[in-house]
Amino acid sequence: MSTQPISNQRPPLDLQTRSMRLNTARRNATNYFISALSVLATVLVILPLIAILFYLIYKGASSLNFAFFTHIPAPVGESGGGMANSIVGSGIILLVASLMGIPIGIAAGVYLAEFGRGKPLATAVRFTADVLNGVPSIVMGISIYSLIVLQQKHFSALAGGVALAIMMVPTITRTTEEMLGTVPHAIREAALGLGVPKWRTAISVSLRTASPGIITGCMLAFARVAGETAPLLFTAFGNQFWSFKLNEPIAALPLQIYVYAISPYDEWHRLAWAGSLVLIVLIMVSVTLVRIFANRGVLKGGS
Amino acid sequence: MGVGILVEGLNAWYGSTHTLQDINLPIPANHATALIGPSGCGKSTFVRCLNRMHETNPIARATGVVKMGDIDIYKDASPVEIRRRVGMVFQRPNPFPTMSIYDNVISGLKLNGFRNRRILDETVERSLKQAALWEEVKDDLKKKSGASLSGGQQQRMCIARALAVDPEVLLMDEPASALDPVSTSKIEDLIFQLKSQYTIVIVTHNMQQAARVAENTGFFLNGKMVEFDSTHKIFTNPKDKRTEDYITGRFG
Numbered sequence: 304m305s306t307q308p309i310s311n312q313r314p315p316l317d318l319q320t321r322s323m324r325l326n327t328a329r330r331n332a333t334n335y336f337i338s339a340l341s342v343l344a345t346v347l348v349i350l351p352l353i354a355i356l357f358y359l360i361y362k363g364a365s366s367l368n369f370a371f372f373t374h375i376p377a378p379v380g381e382s383g384g385g386m387a388n389s390i391v392g393s394g395i396i397l398l399v400a401s402l403m404g405i406p407i408g409i410a411a412g413v414y415l416a417e418f419g420r421g422k423p424l425a426t427a428v429r430f431t432a433d434v435l436n437g438v439p440s441i442v443m444g445i446s447i448y449s450l451i452v453l454q455q456k457h458f459s460a461l462a463g464g465v466a467l468a469i470m471m472v473p474t475i476t477r478t479t480e481e482m483l484g485t486v487p488h489a490i491r492e493a494a495l496g497l498g499v500p501k502w503r504t505a506i507s508v509s510l511r512t513a514s515p516g517i518i519t520g521c522m523l524a525f526a527r528v529a530g531e532t533a534p535l536l537f538t539a540f541g542n543q544f545w546s547f548k549l550n551e552p553i554a555a556l557p558l559q560i561y562v563y564a565i566s567p568y569d570e571w572h573r574l575a576w577a578g579s580l581v582l583i584v585l586i587m588v589s590v591t592l593v594r595i596f597a598n599r600g601v602l603k604g605g606s
Numbered sequence: 607m608g609v610g611i612l613v614e615g616l617n618a619w620y621g622s623t624h625t626l627q628d629i630n631l632p633i634p635a636n637h638a639t640a641l642i643g644p645s646g647c648g649k650s651t652f653v654r655c656l657n658r659m660h661e662t663n664p665i666a667r668a669t670g671v672v673k674m675g676d677i678d679i680y681k682d683a684s685p686v687e688i689r690r691r692v693g694m695v696f697q698r699p700n701p702f703p704t705m706s707i708y709d710n711v712i713s714g715l716k717l718n719g720f721r722n723r724r725i726l727d728e729t730v731e732r733s734l735k736q737a738a739l740w741e742e743v744k745d746d747l748k749k750k751s752g753a754s755l756s757g758g759q760q761q762r763m764c765i766a767r768a769l770a771v772d773p774e775v776l777l778m779d780e781p782a783s784a785l786d787p788v789s790t791s792k793i794e795d796l797i798f799q800l801k802s803q804y805t806i807v808i809v810t811h812n813m814q815q816a817a818r819v820a821e822n823t824g825f826f827l828n829g830k831m832v833e834f835d836s837t838h839k840i841f842t843n844p845k846d847k848r849t850e851d852y853i854t855g856r857f858g
Contacts, residue, residue, distance in 0.1 A: 421664070489700040493764070495662055497714035497771055498690030507717050511704050 359583060363576035371577060376543050376559070382570060386578050388545050390585070392460070392554035396539055397529055399464025399549065404471030405521050409510075411472065412479020412517075417505040429480075436473040441533040443470055448537035460546070460553035463539030467531060471524040478520025482513035518597045522590045529586045532557040556582045608805030609675040609774040610635035611656060616670035618651050618660055625651045627829045629670070633822075638797055638806040640820035640837065642813060644852070647826040649809045650697075653777045656807065657692035658685040674775065690718070693768030693804075697780040699760035701752035707743050710752035710763055714771035729770050737766035738796055758789025765796065769804075776800065778808040782815065794819050813853060817841055825849045 317323065370385045377384025411428060419425025447466040452458055486509045494504040510517070528534075535541070541558040542551070556578055563575035611633040618626035626648045633639045641649045654660040655668050658679060672679045679688045701710050709716065711730045720726070730747065734740040739762040743755070752763055761781060768776060778797070782790040797806055797819045810816050816823050817837055824834040825846075833840065833849045844850045851857055 487700070489696060489698060490702060492659065492662070492696065493700040493702065493767075494713070494717065496657065496659060496689055496694040496696070497717070497767065498686050498688075499714065499717040500686050503717050508702060512702070514704075 356583065359576060359580040363573070363578070363580035366573040366577035367580070371574075371581070375545060379568075384574075386554075386556065386559050386574070386581070388542065389554040389556045389559040389578070390581065392539070392542065392546065393529070393556040393582075393585075395460055395547065395549075395553060396463045396467060396535070396555055397525065399461060400467035400471060400528060401521075401525060403464065404468035404524065405475060407468070408472040408475025408521070408524070409479050409517060411476040412483065413505055413510060415476065415480040416483035417501075417509060428476075432473040432476045435469070436477070439533075440470060440531050441536075444534035444537045447534065452538060455550070457550070458538060458540035458552040459550045460539055461549040463535045463553065463555065464549075466534035466538045467528040470528050470531065470534065471521075474524040474527065475517075475520050478523070479513070479517050482516035482520065483509050485516070486512045515597065518593065522593055526586050526590055529589075530557055530582060532561050536561075556585075608636040608801075608803065610805065611775065611807075612671075612673040613656075614671040614673070616652070616655060616668065616672060618648075618655055618668040619666065620651075620663065621665045625829050626655065626668070629831050631824060631831060631834055633805060633807060635805050636801060636803070637822060638801045638808060638820040640816035640823045641807065641809045641826060642811070642816050642823060642852070643826035644857070645811075648829040649826050650779050652826065653694075653779055653807055653809055656775070656777055657689050657694055659689070659694065661685065690714075690771055691773055692775040692777060693771065693773035695761070695765050695768055695776065695778045695781045698784050699757055699764050701755070701760050701763060703751065703753040705752055706748045707750055707752050707755070707763060708747040711766045711770050713767060718771075730766075733766040733770040734763075736769050736796075736800065737762045738792060739763060739766060756789075758785050758792065761785060761789065761793065762796070765793070769800075773804065775805045775807070778806065780809050780811060783811060790815075813841070825852060827852070 368385075370383055371387075372385060372390065373387050374383065374385035375388045376386065411432070415425050415429060419428070443466050447462050447469070451462040451465060455462070490512060491504055491509060494508040495501065499508070535555050535558050539555050539558065540552040541562065542554040544554075546553045560575045560578040560582065563571040563578065566572070613629055613631040613633070616626055616629040617624070629652060641652065643649050651660060656672060656679075660666050660668050668680070670680075674688075674691070677683055679692075702713055705713060708730055711733050712720075712726050715726060715729065731740060731744075734743065739759060742759060743750070743763075752760065755763060761784075765776075765781070782793045785793065794815060797808065800806060808816075808820065820837050822834065823837040823840040825832045825840065825844075825848075827848055833844060833846045835845070840849060841853055844853065
């Protein structure tokens with residue numbers, strides 16, 4: 304047999320064959336199609352948000368005036384009045400809820416991610432958190448009603464705060480756990496290898512590294528409960544007057560919106576729209592502010 | 607000053623896998639000791655047993671005696687105390703991503719509650735100079751994140767971080783395997799200088815590296831230590847056939 308020199312060169316790649324051209328055309332078409340689908344999905348998600356915001360501005364902005372932010376509701380039959388006490392009341396309830404819900408939620412998340420791996424207690428906590436997340440908010444209201452309001456024999460801002468706090472906990476716990484799970488193990492080892500105790504590693508290294516994600520989780524939980532009405536109906540109850548005390552019924556924006564929206568008066572309907580607009584804007588502003596403050600002092604150039 | 611380590615009858619397990627079998631090894635103070643062997647032979651497990659990092663894995667356990675100076679690290683001290691005296695540098699640089707260069711270097715002190723600013727400043731400068739990184743980063747100490755440095759700089763920062771807590775022993779688990787040749791040679795120079803003050807144990811896949819930096823070398827195979835001798839003897843006149851096969855490249 305004659306020895307043929309073996310060529311180690313590949314045949315040149317011909318991009319102009321018919322099948323190649325067809326393939327390229329098909330790939331481009333698929334690429335275009337999938338991209339278009341993604342854009343469409345994004346628009347479908349954002350559209351309702353924008354629509355709601357614009358509808359609220361359309362319906363509510365005209366009723367917004369200085370008095371809305373400085374006056375308490377006017378008695379039936381009188382015009383004017385505002386929701387100043389509801390805005391402050393919502394602030395107080397949400398402050399109470401955050402002060403209780405965020406530390407407990409984060410602590411539980413740290414336990415799940417750093418100390419409870421594979422332990423039966425952790426499985427139980429995780430399961431409870433998931434179930435709690437699915438509990439309808441009206442049920443939460445009734446539970447707190449019987450646990451706190453009936454015991455104290457009066458409605459209170461504190462009871463409202465507790466109801467919202469319990470609703471915040473599962474979201475915060477699960478986000479904290481997931482965010483801590485994304486912290487590379489090598490970073491924990493670095494700290495342990497320096498003789499840092501495990502609890503200190505969990506707080507100062509793992510939690511700190513995961514903090515941007517955890518803050519997002521807290522904000523999500525906050526924004527979710529800020530608009531809750533049902534848990535407040537039997538707990539904070541609502542109040543047509545100023546109240547700054549934790550052990551008294553207190554006004555809240557969602558409650559005031561509810562009362563005005565189901566009333567038979569056109570002016571109150573307009574105020575309900577204005578209240579909804581204010582509620583959404585306040586939630587957006589507080590979430591944005593937290594983001595700005597949380598991003599302060601973060602070093603640039605890190606990965 | 608460094609302190610010698612005496613390992614007697616060390617066994618280690620991951621779950622039911624017996625990763626280290628009856629290791630006996632004297633590691634002399636203020637010398638560099640290299641550990642070589644094919645992947646999975648137990649070198650890394652061995653160094654992790656020297657600062658009790660092995661047991662941070664819930665399924666891992668170890669038995670035996672590891673004497674550091676006068677104390678038995680498994681009997682006479684807590685893991686936290688041991689790890690403060692035995693520094694560790696890992697295979698891949700692992701800076702704390704949220705911390706500046708300055709905070710990374712003194713993290714061992716700060717996270718243990720040390721707050722004296724003057725001493726912290728001095729420690730940062732001393733450690734970074736020891737790790738031959740001071741000149742490159744002295745202007746950005748608090749401005750730049752530790753994770754913004756190049757890989758080789760990050761690894762030297764991790765060495766500085768380990769030195770900042772003033773350990774007696776420095777464990778290095780393939781400290782240059784993720785680095786380019788220039789960074790590798792910088793790390794090797796560093797090991798050469800550091801061994802006058804610290805006892806160094808270095809795991810390496812690179813036999814030239816072992817020959818360059820270490821006075822003594824141990825050869826591990828399948829969880830056992832096959833041979834331990836002066837580096838010169840291991841590479842020129844090994845007693846065991848398996849060592850010879852490995853260093854001449856017949857397997858591994």
